[in-house]
Amino acid sequence: MVKKGFPAVHFYDQDFVDMYEQTWAWVQDAWYKNKDQAHNGLESSFLVSPEGGTISQFEACVSSFFLVYSNRIFPADNVLNNFYHKQEESGAIRGIYRIDDGAPVFSDDNPESVQPPLFAYAEHNLFHKSGNKKRLKEVLPKLKDYFHWLEKNFRRENGLYSVPMEATCMGNSPREKVVYPVDFNAQQALNALYMSALGDILNDKEISFTYKRHYFSLKTRINSMMWDEETGFYHDLDAEGERLPSKTIAAYWTLLAEIPNEAKAVRLIDHLKNHDTFGLEHPFPTLSADDPAFQENGGGGYRGSVFPVFNFMVIKGLEKYARYELAREAAIRHLYYMLDTLHPEGGGEGNVWEAYHPLQEGPARWDDRPEFPRPLHLPYVGLSTITLIIENVLGLFISLPRKTVDWIMPTLEAMGIENLSLKRNIISILTNRSNRGWEVRLESEKLYYFTINILDENKKKTLPIPSGKCSMLIEKM
Numbered sequence: 001m002v003k004k005g006f007p008a009v010h011f012y013d014q015d016f017v018d019m020y021e022q023t024w025a026w027v028q029d030a031w032y033k034n035k036d037q038a039h040n041g042l043e044s045s046f047l048v049s050p051e052g053g054t055i056s057q058f059e060a061c062v063s064s065f066f067l068v069y070s071n072r073i074f075p076a077d078n079v080l081n082n083f084y085h086k087q088e089e090s091g092a093i094r095g096i097y098r099i100d101d102g103a104p105v106f107s108d109d110n111p112e113s114v115q116p117p118l119f120a121y122a123e124h125n126l127f128h129k130s131g132n133k134k135r136l137k138e139v140l141p142k143l144k145d146y147f148h149w150l151e152k153n154f155r156r157e158n159g160l161y162s163v164p165m166e167a168t169c170m171g172n173s174p175r176e177k178v179v180y181p182v183d184f185n186a187q188q189a190l191n192a193l194y195m196s197a198l199g200d201i202l203n204d205k206e207i208s209f210t211y212k213r214h215y216f217s218l219k220t221r222i223n224s225m226m227w228d229e230e231t232g233f234y235h236d237l238d239a240e241g242e243r244l245p246s247k248t249i250a251a252y253w254t255l256l257a258e259i260p261n262e263a264k265a266v267r268l269i270d271h272l273k274n275h276d277t278f279g280l281e282h283p284f285p286t287l288s289a290d291d292p293a294f295q296e297n298g299g300g301g302y303r304g305s306v307f308p309v310f311n312f313m314v315i316k317g318l319e320k321y322a323r324y325e326l327a328r329e330a331a332i333r334h335l336y337y338m339l340d341t342l343h344p345e346g347g348g349e350g351n352v353w354e355a356y357h358p359l360q361e362g363p364a365r366w367d368d369r370p371e372f373p374r375p376l377h378l379p380y381v382g383l384s385t386i387t388l389i390i391e392n393v394l395g396l397f398i399s400l401p402r403k404t405v406d407w408i409m410p411t412l413e414a415m416g417i418e419n420l421s422l423k424r425n426i427i428s429i430l431t432n433r434s435n436r437g438w439e440v441r442l443e444s445e446k447l448y449y450f451t452i453n454i455l456d457e458n459k460k461k462t463l464p465i466p467s468g469k470c471s472m473l474i475e476k477m
Contacts, residue, residue, distance in 0.1 A: 091145030232267030255317025305364030
């Protein structure tokens with residue numbers, strides 16, 4: 001069973017449950033107790049990678065999406081606060097800081113130490129799991145200053161953003177001539193979209209309007225300059241604004257940022273099902289399989305390896321376009337490949353990895369980097385083994401401020417979650433088959449609104465969950 005205090009998940013495949021529970025034990029081991037807080041200016045505790053030494057903005061933002069499910073045992077806001085504490089007068093927040101003294105880390109390849117701007121997206125998710133409006137009021141000024149630092153330093157005359165390839169966190173991806181990366185531009189559009197949403201939450205019409213204008217301006221440029229009608233794909237641009245030929249996983253940040261219209265989305269998503277591009281045995285490779293640089297021997301780093309962090313991004317993008325079945329199918333296939341390395345055939349010690357082989361079971365490889373992939377790289381791994389299991393395998397979407405629990409189920413299965421903390425309220429939702437047929441059992445300390453959507457039976461219903469225990473028969477819906 002899960003250690004007391006964490007929510008427990010139920011699923012017909014016990015291996016998924018075991019992997020979920022094991023992840024919380026791994027997080028416990030990687031949760032850093034900061035004894036030099038006064039010296040380095042960081043939080044008293046936060047998540048670090050097993051190798052330690054530095055903290056990464058990209059990893060902090062994405063890890064918050066599974067730490068929010070720890071029932072506050074591992075505070076997700078701590079990992080984000082570290083970067084706000086370090087914000088400079090210019091508004092700059094650097095992508096990497098050393099843990100020993102809290103100093104920023106710069107490099108020749110990334111002289112401004114910039115990384116994907118995902119703070120607003122992460123804070124919006126955090127708000128819907130915590131309901132803490134006071135926190136939004138405190139961090140919004142920092143997010144505004146950071147947004148405008150990015151705009152001042154990286155926005156060019158054509159309205160797009162130009163950053164070094166190092167800023168995309170995609171290593172050796174074959175994008176050497178890229179000057180305007182599609183992923184960073186989509187991430188900044190995503191940043192503007194959620195800044196506007198935070199303004200709506202705080203009922204600040206000026207912030208809402210200002211960032212919505214930023215969003216639509218950047219969305220228009222991405223659609224007009226980066227979309228290729230012939231390939232049905234978004235491409236990076238070179239210095240002259242010409243589209244580069246490679247198709248990389250970076251393009252799928254546009255789904256998350258709601259950039260393509262439905263017609264473009266259909267073509268972009270078709271590539272995820274195409275065995276010649278991204279629809280490989282283990283979804284989804286970082287580089288299209290028809291690219292000359294794609295490496296079948298294990299992906300060659302970002303030349304085809306499958307990374308949990310980018311699968312999470314693609315799957316969350318599919319949700320934006322209501323492709324719930326494809327999102328769930330991809331999540332389950334991806335998790336089975338993770339299970340294969342955790343429980344290898346023939347016994348032996350298993351593990352979970354930073355990246356996976358795109359065509360068979362096993363970790364990825366990168367011939368020039370013997371240390372790749374990193375084992376137990378939890379900022380990436382936890383997105384799959386916790387968040388995807390709760391949100392895409394089980395299908396639960398929860399908003400504390402809206403007091404809503406949506407359960408999107410492709411088909412009826414015995415599954416659910418127990419003892420999930422929503423602030424000062426604990427809820428449990430389970431399905432099982434009884435002699436009366438399929439029923440959903442609910443338990444909540446406070447009133448919530450529960451929507452169940454069974455896709456293959458075309459059944460959808462919303463009803464209040466009263467405080468205490470109750471159950472509903474699916475057949476009566």
